[in-house]
Amino acid sequence: MNATLWWQGGIFYQVYPRSYQDSNADGVGDLPGLIARLPYLRQLGVDAVWLSPIFPSPMADFGYDISDYTGIDPVFGTMADFDALITAAHASGLKLILDLVPNHTSDRHPWFLESRSSRDNFRRDWYIWRDGAPDGGPPNNWLSEFGGSAWQHDAATGQYYYHAFLSQQPDLNWRNPQVRHAMHDVMRFWLRRGVDGFRVDVIWHLIKDAQFRDNPANPNHRPGHPPNEALLPLHTTDQDEVHDVIAGMRRVIDEFDQRVLIGEIYLPIERLVAYYGKNLLGAHLPFNFALLSAPWNARSIESIIAEYEEALPPGAWPNWVLGNHDRPRIASRVGPEQARVAAMLLLSLRGTPTLYYGDEIGMRQVAIAPGQVRDPFEKNVPGLGVGRDGCRTPMQWDAGPNAGFSNGVPWLPLADDFARENVRNLDADPASILNLYKALIGLRRQHQALISGSYQPIAAKEDLLIYRRAGESNSVLVVLNFGDDPVELVSAEIGLKGELLLSTVMDRTGEKIAGSLDLRGNEGVMILTPRTG
Ligand code: GLC
Secondary structure (H helix, E strand, O other), rough: OOOOOOHHHOOOEEEEEOOOOOOOOOOOOOOHHHHHHHHHHHHHHEEEEEEEEOOOOOOOOOOOOOOOOOOOOOOOOOOOHHHHHHHHHHOOOOEEEEEOOEEEEEOHHHHHHHHHHOOOOHHHEOEEOOOOOOOOOOOOEEEEEOOOOOOOOEEOOOOOEEEOOOOOOEEEOOHHHHHHHHHHHHHHHHHOOOOOOOEOOOOHHHHOOOOOOOOEEEEOOOOOOOOOEEOOOOEEEOOOOHHHHHHHHHHHHOOOOOOOEEEEEOOHHHHHHHHHHHHHOOEEEOOOOOHOOOOOOOHHHHHHHHHHHOOOOOOOOOOOEEOOOOOOOOHHOHHHHHHHHHHHOOOOOEEEEEEEEHHHHOOOOOOOOHHHOOHHHHHHOOOOOOOHHOOOOOOOOOOOOOHHHHOOOOOOOOOOOOOOOOOOHHHOOOOOHHHHHHHHHHHHHHHHHHHHHEEEEEEEOOOEEEEEEOOEEEEEEEEEEEEOOEEEEEEOOOOOEEEEEEEOOOOOOOOOOOEEEEEEEEEOOEEEEEEOO
């Protein structure tokens, strides 16, 4: 299959705007700061930037609690800054994707203020209100993802409202057509302004059980895990009707040219693929997060890829993700050497890759002292290791004050190794992870096989993962060593013959390969081979 659409051939890059570049010394990143860093993104070679929320928000969940869907929060700048951003991004060949958060608003959103004002307010039914149980407790046993009951009692009208996340994030009622229309208009507002698509927050949460049945207990729940996992979310997420809602969003996307709909979905692969929708008229890219929690070894990754490739509906375009603002950084999960192997994996698999800011410089999870915690999830459920601040720390640009991120006091602490691990330093080091990312991105651009070639697994043992991306005129053979030990690979069968394009160690480009290959521990290589099979 030939990739013809930009979001199939392109590489996405997530920016967490609070932490990218501050321009006004308030310690929080902003839009003018991001504009100043566009040349970096262009140099890196990515095609699209997905920006976490920038809309007016009380920041209870750092922008995922929106009080105005069609404005810009002053901490990030103004609408004029946004227009300047989109103009500058497009001028440098970058697409811009916004974060759409339709599942819930802030409790300060005018819609919710109206809704909670009285039982007969015309917006009452825009949110999910229920009477308490006969004993006065919550209507049912549903739990908030961030700890405690998902129901908040509201004294003014004597009912409870549902919030899948914080009580400051009441869920909208997507069974109400007025809610759908309002959110469609929000989408059109931004699409008309030129945005190239949306990443839709918690899209699998949008519809909940119409009968409000209790969720069943999770037999596998163990102490030390987040309390909401004590129940299986049978009636609160992944309801069949959600696919109609998504198809409705997709119709809005399709009113415009060449826009993309990405869905945030944490589900097992067999459920995930349903989000491509009937006749592929759902999300273009239901985020595939399988690598975020995969045990990091060759066999587990091999079977995840196989399962995903097998489950994709015909014509559906795959995608892969290694990190985001909710999960521990890849470099800390797998270590600095395997982070390079992970980069080669991400950028050589079949499907659109999404990079998380800072992963390209090997940024690590930063330890957050108890007094520095900002994440409401960690504050609500302390001590279980769920905190997300450590993966949201400021981008490390240079060795200057605050890593060049801000002239003020950064909202989260910086990594203590930023004087060494920063863009300027790593750029100057030809063998750095940053230059590895650039080389990988360059190869993806250069070799059609890496974008639209098929994925052909090749049987391998122990720590090796081997596959071929077979294109029209040639193929790229990818051999990844997930272990510390060197390996010698000798095989005529797999067509071990060609030119070495890139090693994760960055010192073998151009080497001729003929029948055997020596790999060092934690090394991955890509080999350009003549078209076979
Ligand atoms: C998504 C976001 C996360 C946020 C949650 C509630 O999972 O990625 O950061 O806290 O939704 O909006």
